[in-house]
Amino acid sequence: MTAPCDSALDVAAAFSAIRAYALSLPHAWEDFPWGEPVFKVGKKVFLFTGTDKAGRTGFTVKLPRSAEFALLHPFAEKAGYGLGRSGWVTCRFAAGERVPADMLCEWVAQSYRTVAPKKLAAQVPDPATEEDGYNCL
Secondary structure: OOOOOOOOEEHHHHHHHHHHHHHHOOOEEEEOOOOOOEEEEOOEEEEEEEEOOOOOEEEEEEOOOOHHHHOOOOOEEEOOOOHHHHOEEEEEEOOOOEEOHHHHHHHHHHHHHHHOOHHHHOOOOOOOOOOOOOOOO
């Protein structure tokens, strides 16, 4: 499982870094089906983003392997709309909070590998099997 990273960014910088990382994945694209950005590979979403009623920025990813670890963090919770039962986790951050962007990029990659076609998923390294891990900064 992924360990928390020491580097953290403010919310705006983290959103920008995570967005850029998500779009760098093979055949990934950005869509706005509900007015908030989501990131897809083909027609499948691997990253939901948005702002809740309290003004917190949220990132929702599918974590079949590390959801339990993710849920140990105070900023993480099972995703709503029944998605949490399938391993989707939402991470929310208020303005002024620090975001562990490297860790979230690892989770974005795990989510991508989970929903992407096998040929595309194989192009994205898995930190569980690779020594380099991720660095979206």
